[in-house]
Amino acid sequence: MKRIIYRSLIFIFFLISIFVIYLSTIGIETNRFNNQIENIIKDYDEDLNIELKKIKIVLDPLNLEINVKTIGPKLQSKKKAIEIERVQTQIAINSLINNNFSLKSLEISTKSLEIKNLISFVRSFKNTPELYLLEKIFKRGHLVSDINIEFDKEGKITENYKVKGFIKNAKISLLKK
Numbered sequence: 001m002k003r004i005i006y007r008s009l010i011f012i013f014f015l016i017s018i019f020v021i022y023l024s025t026i027g028i029e030t031n032r033f034n035n036q037i038e039n040i041i042k043d044y045d046e047d048l049n050i051e052l053k054k055i056k057i058v059l060d061p062l063n064l065e066i067n068v069k070t071i072g073p074k075l076q077s078k079k080k081a082i083e084i085e086r087v088q089t090q091i092a093i094n095s096l097i098n099n100n101f102s103l104k105s106l107e108i109s110t111k112s113l114e115i116k117n118l119i120s121f122v123r124s125f126k127n128t129p130e131l132y133l134l135e136k137i138f139k140r141g142h143l144v145s146d147i148n149i150e151f152d153k154e155g156k157i158t159e160n161y162k163v164k165g166f167i168k169n170a171k172i173s174l175l176k177k
Contacts, residue, residue, distance in 0.1 A: 020059065023058065024061055027058035030057065031053070031054050045077070048077050049076040050075055053073065065090045065092055067088065073087055082110070082113055115140075115167065118143060119131055123135065138172060139171040139172065140170065145163060146165065
């Protein structure tokens with residue numbers, strides 16, 4: 001009887017080990033969470049839509065985190081759209097279990113975005129005079145950026161966020177002449 005229990009425990013431990021190794025190295029690609037993510041974004045802003053492709057989930061057992069990554073999502077708001085290269089985040093497992101805010105960081109890399117379209121997209125959320133003037137000043141140009149945001153335990157953005165990027169072929173016109 002002890003032998004059967006001993007073999008069963010070893011077999012269960014072996015299966016769990018293989019499962020953890022598989023999730024840590026290869027991960028899972030799914031689109032099951034797309035509707036949930038879209039609904040969360042809809043709760044934030046009714047006019048904002050996100051079009052997601054597959055999401056890859058990889059376990060990091062040493063840091064007790066889940067790494068989530070999607071490639072090629074598209075954000076749309078009031079007929080204006082921007083394409084994003086990649087969105088990646090780290091989710092703390094213990095915060096997820098305790099039903100607390102679980103995002104630790106968020107990394108966003110954009111594709112080459114036309115500056116005028118980007119400013120117009122941002123204006124669809126917050127229409128300020130500064131953004132209107134900025135949209136009128138830029139005549140052309142493209143922007144590629146990487147945004148790294150970290151969150152505290154309450155879900156607020158910490159002060160150590162980083163925004164890197166570069167602008168190509170920009171033309172700025174302050175006066176008509």
